Amino acid sequence: MFQMKNPWVAGTFWVVLYLVVTLSPLLILLIHPAPGGRGFWIEFSAALGYVGLAMMMLQFALTARFDAIAAPYGIDIVLQYHRYITQVAFALILAHPIILFFRDAQYLQLLNFFEAPWRARFAVISTIALILLVVTSLWRQKLKLNYEMWRTSHGILAVLAVALGLAHAFGVNYYLALPWKALLWILLALLAFGSLIYVRLIKPWLMTQKPYRVEAVVPQRGDTYTLVLRPQGHEGIRFLPGQFAWLTLDRSPYRIQEHPFSFSSNGDRPDQVALTIKAVGDFTNTIKDVQPGTKAFLDGPHGAFTPDRFDCSGLVLIANGVGVTPMISILVTLAERGDHRPIRLIYANGSWEDVAFREDLEYLNKRLDSLTVTHVIKNPPDDWPGESGYVDKELLARHIPHNREGWRYFLCGSPRFLDEVEKALHDLGVPAKYIHMEHFNLV
Numbered sequence: 001m002f003q004m005k006n007p008w009v010a011g012t013f014w015v016v017l018y019l020v021v022t023l024s025p026l027l028i029l030l031i032h033p034a035p036g037g038r039g040f041w042i043e044f045s046a047a048l049g050y051v052g053l054a055m056m057m058l059q060f061a062l063t064a065r066f067d068a069i070a071a072p073y074g075i076d077i078v079l080q081y082h083r084y085i086t087q088v089a090f091a092l093i094l095a096h097p098i099i100l101f102f103r104d105a106q107y108l109q110l111l112n113f114f115e116a117p118w119r120a121r122f123a124v125i126s127t128i129a130l131i132l133l134v135v136t137s138l139w140r141q142k143l144k145l146n147y148e149m150w151r152t153s154h155g156i157l158a159v160l161a162v163a164l165g166l167a168h169a170f171g172v173n174y175y176l177a178l179p180w181k182a183l184l185w186i187l188l189a190l191l192a193f194g195s196l197i198y199v200r201l202i203k204p205w206l207m208t209q210k211p212y213r214v215e216a217v218v219p220q221r222g223d224t225y226t227l228v229l230r231p232q233g234h235e236g237i238r239f240l241p242g243q244f245a246w247l248t249l250d251r252s253p254y255r256i257q258e259h260p261f262s263f264s265s266n267g268d269r270p271d272q273v274a275l276t277i278k279a280v281g282d283f284t285n286t287i288k289d290v291q292p293g294t295k296a297f298l299d300g301p302h303g304a305f306t307p308d309r310f311d312c313s314g315l316v317l318i319a320n321g322v323g324v325t326p327m328i329s330i331l332v333t334l335a336e337r338g339d340h341r342p343i344r345l346i347y348a349n350g351s352w353e354d355v356a357f358r359e360d361l362e363y364l365n366k367r368l369d370s371l372t373v374t375h376v377i378k379n380p381p382d383d384w385p386g387e388s389g390y391v392d393k394e395l396l397a398r399h400i401p402h403n404r405e406g407w408r409y410f411l412c413g414s415p416r417f418l419d420e421v422e423k424a425l426h427d428l429g430v431p432a433k434y435i436h437m438e439h440f441n442l443v
Helices: 007-022 024-031 042-060 075-103 106-111 118-138 147-173 179-208 283-291 321-337 356-369 393-399 413-426
Strands: 213-222 224-231 244-247 259-262 272-276 295-302 315-322 342-350 370-379 407-413 435-439
Touching: 007 042, 007 272, 024 042, 024 147, 024 179, 042 075, 042 147, 075 106, 075 118, 075 356, 075 435, 106 118, 118 147, 147 179, 147 213, 179 295, 179 315, 179 407, 213 272, 213 393, 224 283, 224 413, 259 272, 259 321, 272 321, 321 342, 321 407, 342 393, 342 407, 356 370, 370 393, 393 413
Parallel strands: 315 342, 315 407, 342 370, 407 435
Antiparallel strands: 213 224, 213 295, 224 272, 244 259, 244 295
16 A cells, blocks of 8 residues: 555544545435435434444454554554443434334334244344353453453354344345445445454464464563564564564464564574563463464464654653563664663663563663663662652653654553653653553453
8 A cells, every 4th residue: 555654544544434434424425315315313313323234243343453543553452442432332323213213113013023924033133142241351351251262252152143133224225225335335245244253263374374482481570571472484574672472372373362562582583582471461461381393373463562663763662561562672773773862761660579571671771871760669678769659740850851752652552651751751741642652451
């Protein structure tokens, strides 16, 4: 795509395309209206249903991890949008039958599942599947669904909701009687289910062609471990420092058991890659026990959280806990490149013993003469000479450059930490366009 290297152009393009596709039912109605006589509220409810269905169909493309779509925003933003827009689509689709029932009570007869026509049965099952999809997504932890079980059921419910919703639309056949209108929805369905086939079949097959083996598991402070991988039978993958990959460990990539982790190694060295993982859950607690030689697969690289995509005169890296992982990748890569731009790392932890990569940062501080590392310890030892407490506005004012132009700010950490640091930077006059964030909550 000729101009798509510009993130602003690419971002605008995908937003416009998304709006055009989701609003296409209304555009089609304007181009060639269906026969009249049903009244405003009936037509309005149908329009809401079609727009909601179009949104649900596009969800498959949003979660397929297409780099061209995710690159302008970052895949974490795309996945967050996916969560929120599903709720919007759910509201639109649910409003469709509710408006019909209030407008004409005769439509309530369609809820008699065993006597209703098949098009109504399709609508009922589709709506139930959609309700279950939203409920299990919003309250997964309260329902105690593990990630693998939830993801499997999430995919099945999404397919049911969309496929039966489309079957309902074709069964009603009010707006889709003309062949060209039906063709547009068929093409949209092919896009949706083609994305699903790509994610579930094609991408896992591509991953099997480039397997990895675990070379070592290196313990870090703060109950954190670095998984070192070697490519088997291929050259490995190059990634931009700060990016991440989905890891499948000791099982087939066709199994729905993968987890996203940031690279912590040199992005210019594909012959050896490292992922650093904090033990905080069922899967991550097992990393310390992984044996060398274990087979692994990577889906990546992904993410726009990298200084390589921007022209800048200096970098400010701000992290807490294991959020330092992409920062380590950035620092290691820039050190190997001999980069001389000024870099300031502000790294927050609960205690001095929790500081992952402590020795590595000391070494990098010597290799990168332009690097300044500021440790912020919440509960420091008695003789602690550095910063303590929290990364707040006053602390940032002491350590970020006074000249805001030309610097890029990269933030990675827990959601609350990111919210507070981002607000503090805004209060200090740092333009929003210079701030880049990586969130932990991708799943």
